[in-house]
Amino acid sequence: MARVTDRGQALLVGAVVLAVAFLGLALVLNGAIYETTLSTEASEDVSGNGLVTIQDAVRGDVATVIERAVNRSSAAGDQKAYVEAAFEEGRVGANYTRQYAERDVLVRVSYSDSRNGSVGEDPDFTTLSFSDRMRVFRMTFNNLDGSDPLTVSFEDTDGSEWNVTADGDSGELTVDPPSEPEVTCANSEPDYVDFTNGSYRTGSGIERCPALNVLAHMDGVNSIEAHNGSHVSSGSYRYFVNDGTDDRIYQVSVDLVVYSESIDYEGTLRVAPGEPR
Numbered sequence: 001m002a003r004v005t006d007r008g009q010a011l012l013v014g015a016v017v018l019a020v021a022f023l024g025l026a027l028v029l030n031g032a033i034y035e036t037t038l039s040t041e042a043s044e045d046v047s048g049n050g051l052v053t054i055q056d057a058v059r060g061d062v063a064t065v066i067e068r069a070v071n072r073s074s075a076a077g078d079q080k081a082y083v084e085a086a087f088e089e090g091r092v093g094a095n096y097t098r099q100y101a102e103r104d105v106l107v108r109v110s111y112s113d114s115r116n117g118s119v120g121e122d123p124d125f126t127t128l129s130f131s132d133r134m135r136v137f138r139m140t141f142n143n144l145d146g147s148d149p150l151t152v153s154f155e156d157t158d159g160s161e162w163n164v165t166a167d168g169d170s171g172e173l174t175v176d177p178p179s180e181p182e183v184t185c186a187n188s189e190p191d192y193v194d195f196t197n198g199s200y201r202t203g204s205g206i207e208r209c210p211a212l213n214v215l216a217h218m219d220g221v222n223s224i225e226a227h228n229g230s231h232v233s234s235g236s237y238r239y240f241v242n243d244g245t246d247d248r249i250y251q252v253s254v255d256l257v258v259y260s261e262s263i264d265y266e267g268t269l270r271v272a273p274g275e276p277r
Contacts, residue, residue, distance in 0.1 A: 051258060054096070055269060058109055061092055062252055063273040070248060076116045079249040087111040087254075106259040112268055117250030118243050123236040125150065125229030132242040133221050135250065135274045137195040141235030144168025144189060148228040152195075157220035164214065166190065168231065173200060175211035185209035191235075196276055216276035242272070251275075 069082040086092045093109030100107040117135070122128070144150060149167035160178035166189070167174075173186035173193065185200060186209070192201035198213030199206055215221075242250045251272035258265040
């Protein structure tokens with residue numbers, strides 16, 4: 001009987017030892033899997049499309065601050081002060097730092113600088129001439145002289161040129177890109193053309209023509225000029241151009257830092273709400 005009891009106790013002790021060993025192994029494996037999961041989640045949040053998501057979110061927040069600044073005051077100096085205060089007081093950027101810190105990811109957003117632009121409307125198409133990017137560029141005309149068509153030429157910084165022609169004789173609105181066939185957007189004379197969203201208006205209402213979205217296809221603006229502007233007998237053009245004057249805040253630049261195990265990014269984001277890109 002004593003031998004049977006001893007054998008039973010030995011089996012019991014062995015079973016307990018094995019159970020403890022398996023439990024310890026399971027805890028170790030579970031911890032390793034947990035660490036790998038956390039590391040993977042953090043990496044996925046800031047790599048590839050994750051970084052683009054952060055950039056787009058920052059642009060959206062800064063654009064909102066710019067719009068609020070413009071709505072609060074018509075003075076460019078006050079608008080700039082409002083934007084700067086938004087960063088200093090943590091209304092922009094601090095939320096990203098807190099959100100991603102929980103995932104062991106550093107995200108830092110800080111104000112860099114801003115630039116103002118001029119806003120206006122002019123009925124004289126003979127003076128239409130710009131050399132900077134634009135957030136608004138629209139033309140309205142009630143009558144085009146049929147003798148010579150109105151042509152607006154857009155020259156990119158690389159020398160390539162787009163020509164948009166409104167012909168009062170044929171009524172056609174055409175776009176001639178630098179390396180593609182000419183596009184006819186309208187066959188009846190338009191009374192409104194918007195180069196910032198690629199639209200025009202005729203008697204049938206607002207229509208879209210992607211070829212008219214010229215500014216979005218340009219890397220930069222070397223010059224924008226009108227030819228035969230004297231043949232516009234009635235109309236005007238509206239603009240908001242990035243020329244450094246003090247009419248209104250045009251853009252804000254912010255410094256963005258994103259750092260994790262999988263990425264080390266430092267860059268400057270330029271935010272100009274409504275600018276074609």
